[in-house]
Structure formats: structure tokens, C-alpha cells
Amino acid sequence: DTGSAAAVPINEVDIAYVTPVTVGTPPQTLMLDLDTGSSDLWVFSSLTPSSQVRGQEIYSPAKSSTSKLLSGHTWSIRYGDGSGSRGTVYTDNFTIGGLEVESQAVQTAQEVSSSFTQEQSLDGLVGLGFSTLNTVRPSSQLTFFDNARPKLDEEVFTADLKYHATGSYDFGFIDRAKYTGNITYTPVQQSPGYWTHSLSGYAVGSGAFQSTQIQGISDTGTTLLYLPTAIVTAYYRQVQGAQNSQYYGGYVFPCSSTLPTFTFGIEGARFTIPASYINYTRISPTSSTCYGGLQSSSGLGINIFGDVALKAAFVVFSGTNPPRIGFGTK
Numbered sequence: 001d002t003g004s005a006a007a008v009p010i011n012e013v014d015i016a017y018v019t020p021v022t023v024g025t026p027p028q029t030l031m032l033d034l035d036t037g038s039s040d041l042w043v044f045s046s047l048t049p050s051s052q053v054r055g056q057e058i059y060s061p062a063k064s065s066t067s068k069l070l071s072g073h074t075w076s077i078r079y080g081d082g083s084g085s086r087g088t089v090y091t092d093n094f095t096i097g098g099l100e101v102e103s104q105a106v107q108t109a110q111e112v113s114s115s116f117t118q119e120q121s122l123d124g125l126v127g128l129g130f131s132t133l134n135t136v137r138p139s140s141q142l143t144f145f146d147n148a149r150p151k152l153d154e155e156v157f158t159a160d161l162k163y164h165a166t167g168s169y170d171f172g173f174i175d176r177a178k179y180t181g182n183i184t185y186t187p188v189q190q191s192p193g194y195w196t197h198s199l200s201g202y203a204v205g206s207g208a209f210q211s212t213q214i215q216g217i218s219d220t221g222t223t224l225l226y227l228p229t230a231i232v233t234a235y236y237r238q239v240q241g242a243q244n245s246q247y248y249g250g251y252v253f254p255c256s257s258t259l260p261t262f263t264f265g266i267e268g269a270r271f272t273i274p275a276s277y278i279n280y281t282r283i284s285p286t287s288s289t290c291y292g293g294l295q296s297s298s299g300l301g302i303n304i305f306g307d308v309a310l311k312a313a314f315v316v317f318s319g320t321n322p323p324r325i326g327f328g329t330k
């Protein structure tokens with residue numbers, strides 16, 4: 001089997017992408033954020049206090065003839081940006097892009113943090129990290145990908161995220177129409193459960209490529225690209241008026257500044273992020289100061305290859321043994 005679904009940016013700066021999924025019988029449609037940086041599938045639900053729901057679609061297990069309470073099981077997740085949620089667990093039929101998993105663990109939120117409440121177009125997350133990261137207790141649950149694996153034509157899923165446009169996620173096949181040339185693969189270290197791999201180096205604008213191993217996680221659920229301070233300062237040194245603002249919590253610059261491109265390496269291949277992707281957003285609607293899509297990872301404890309980087313490539317997440325990740329030019 002295979003599946004294919006849209007990845008729709010939820011606002012005009014691609015802060016996150018959501019994908020239509022269906023849960024239960026009859027199908028309830030929700031828009032969920034497919035997140036390779038976590039492994040919990042959780043949804044706004046009929047158990048979420050109405051004070052914490054602001055426009056999101058909710059999953060009501062009581063309205064599904066195929067829902068089953070996973071008795072005595074709970075979950076609680078905290079993301080690196082401080083957001084989080086917790087609740088109880090049902091199993092139910094779950095479909096993405098025509099690919100169905102019966103009795104998928106669907107984690108129903110009983111509490112969500114304010115940043116999720118404020119994101120009205122995001123009804124929850126589908127964790128596509130390794131199932132070892134799942135927070136359901138006393139027994140941890142499998143991700144949609146791990147449940148779907150046995151029925152997939154090929155043990156892969158792919159991400160084709162786009163700048164200010166709708167892209168796609170495919171399951172079980174690699175669509176040759178979505179990239180040119182070959183996919184370049186690199187090994188994944190699946191501990192502690194992220195899609196952890198290395199970049200082979202980087203270049204700022206037309207500068208010389210710096211060959212240096214940079215380990216991090218490819219994370220579709222994180223908006224920006226977080227790299228070591230030395231690389232980030234070298235980048236913003238090329239930007240007139242750029243500064244690392246304590247106030248805004250990162251590098252800002254005049255929106256009128258000319259930004260260089262940023263190139264990253266995967267083994268011998270090179271992928272260039274256009275300057276427009278790094279001119280991320282105005283710090284407020286009327287401001288002429290802009291916030292960068294490339295920020296320092298110091299303080300995160302990990303480098304994160306988020307959407308700003310991933311949308312510059314066609315990315316293959318391969319669940320083979322050993323797992324690997326591939327990047328193709330698009």
C-alpha cells in the first residue's frame with residue numbers, strides 16, 4: 001500500500017504545515033502537523049477543556065463506532081520550545097492520504113499549552129520519530145509509520161515541504177516526479193529516537209564550502225534551522241545591520257537587507273537554501289526589522305534541521321534496517 005497527502009502551511013510564514021487525516025468511523029477529519037521530531041500522535045478532542053480550544057477541529061471518540069479506550073494509559077509531552085500537552089489514549093482507525101491503520105493509538109488531549117491553543121489551524125501532531133520516544137505509559141505505543149510499515153510497498157515516507165506553498169507527504173513510495181537526479185543517503189543514528197544524522201558541511205552565499213561534520217536532527221515539526229553559533233555568526237556577518245538580539249531571542253536584521261544563501265552538504269551533495277527562506281518574518285506586522293530563519297542552536301543541546309532547511313530539498317525518511325535519510329534536489 002501507499003499514501004499521499006498535502007502539507008499545507010498554516011500561515012503566511014510557514015510556521016508549521018498541516019496534513020488532512022481521518023480518525024474513526026464515520027471518519028472525522030483533522031488537520032495534523034506531521035512531526036519527525038517527536039513520536040506521539042495526539043489530537044484536540046472532546047476531552048480538551050473548551051477554554052483551551054480556539055477554533056481547532058476535535059476528535060470525539062464517543063462518536064466513533066470503532067474507538068476503544070486504552071484503559072489506564074496516559075501520556076504527557078514537553079517540546080523543546082516549552083510547549084506541551086497531556087491526556088488519555090484511544091485506539092481507532094486512522095488514515096493519511098488513503099493509507100489506513102486500524103487501531104492506531106490516538107492520544108486525546110486533556111490539557112494543551114497556550115501556544116497550541118493559539119494555533120487555531122493545528123488540531124494536533126502525528127509523531128514520525130522512532131517509537132522509542134513515545135510517552136504513553138504504562139505501555140508505549142507505535143507511530144503511524146511503524147504501524148503502517150508491514151503494508152507499505154517500500155519502508156519509507158517522504159517530505160516535500162514548500163516555501164509559501166502546499167507540498168506533500170508520501171508513504172510507501174518515492175515519487176520520481178518530485179526531485180531531479182539521485183537521492184543522496186546518509187546514515188541515521190536512531191538513538192534516542194530522532195532522525196539524527198550529519199551534514200557534511202556548509203557554505204555562506206558564494207563562499208567556500210566548509211567541510212565539517214554537523215550532527216543534528218531532521219525535524220519537520222520545527223520551523224527554523226538551528227546550527228552552531230560559529231556558523232550562524234559567520235552567516236550574519238554578511239548581513240548589513242544584523243544583530244543577535246536578547247530582546248527578540250535571536251538574530252534580527254533590517255527587512256531590506258540583502259541576505260546570502262546558505263548551502264548545506266549531505267555527503268557529497270549540496271543543497272542551497274534561498275535567501276528568501278532565511279528572511280523569515282517581520283518581528284511585528286508593521287516593523288521593518290526581520291527575524292532570521294537561521295538561528296543558533298546553543299542552549300538547545302542539539303542542532304535542528306527544521307523546515308527552513310527541509311523545504312530546500314526532497315527528503316526520504318527510510319525505515320530500512322539500518323535506517324537512513326536521503327535528500328534530493330527539487
Ligand SMILES: Cc1nn(C)c(C)c1CC(=O)Nc1ccccn1
Pocket residue numbers: 035037038079080081082083221222300304
Ligand atoms: C528543541 C527546541 N528548542 N527550541 C527553541 C525549539 C523550537 C525546539 C524544537 C521544538 O520544540 N519543536 C517542536 C515544538 C512543538 C511541536 C513540535 N516540535
